[in-house]
Amino acid sequence: MNELWQQSILFVGGKGGVGKSTSAAALSLVFAKKGWKTLIVSTDPAHNLGDIFHKKVKDTKTYLLNNLWGMEINPQIESDKYIDSVKMNVKGLVKASMIEEVHRQIDMASSAPGAEEAALFDRIVSIILEEKEEFDKIIFDTAPTGHTIRLLSLPELMGVWMDGMLERRKKTNDNYTQLLNDGEPVEDPIYDVLQQRRSKFAKVRSVLLNTSVTGFLFVLIPERLPILETEKAVELMGKHGLEINGLIINKIIPDEADGQFLQKRKRQEKEYLRLIEKKFTSQRFYKIPLFEEDIHSLERLEAFSQDFRQQVEGGTKK
């Protein structure tokens, strides 16, 4: 059986504009129609789940249609929320006269590269842990980026680093305890936050690295640059123990496309298709034609998803 039927968490990734959101939406529709309770999560700031399903999709679960729920999360808002929570955590631990400076430092850290990704990753982790039991399938319209992959793939480092922080924190707290509370333990909110993060990361890692639970799909179009970029991404993930379950080759010019111009392009495209088969020998392929128009309605999405479903059920490797 195709892994896609078994795995409960799927990430759909790929370069800009290749059809990630459309593919993720089509897949969610396939699952929902099979009777699986499905959640599709978009992290795209220019969301289009709402356009496709003609519903306002919130940043919490929103009912879309039978068996299908959607959620749109905004990396900027996640990052702001995250920063606010960090500020809340230091409140009461820092002298009032210092608070402004501390906030300034936190704000500076929040504009550092990777901060938005870290906040987004944190939210993705929470969604997985909170919704895993309720939904049969959760689809993320986003690939883990380099930064996330590193976060996931350095468990030892993460573990050691977190343990070090926890250890130091505990020492500080023990000192306070002696000083302030006659040896009675005092509560340490930062220690608790670190502890929670540690166990949260450990839990999600085991979920994401379990290939019978989690899958990664890449979308590409048969053109030179997307092929090369996909090759790099697949390699990077492989290096960190994350396997790709399949490639969706989207926007293939249909055979019946008429006109000399299109036929010429189609010949060129055939070469790229051959290149894809040569480069990704161990991958499963799903081939989706270029439709006459954009996929901006449920009817069109149905056509797209039917093509997809047939290939998943057909179980062909190529």
Ligand SMILES: Nc1ncnc2c1ncn2[C@@H]1O[C@H](COP(=O)(O)OP(=O)(O)OP(=O)(O)O)[C@@H](O)[C@H]1O
């Ligand atoms: N097979 C197809 N035939 C025709 N149009 C398509 C096809 N696949 C996707 N599209 C259209 O191409 C555009 C880009 O698709 P989509 O938004 O899914 O890409 P994306 O990879 O999610 O883009 P972004 O990187 O901006 O998030 C959309 O207008 C979509 O309707």
Ligand SMILES: [Mg+2]
């Ligand atoms: Mg998109």
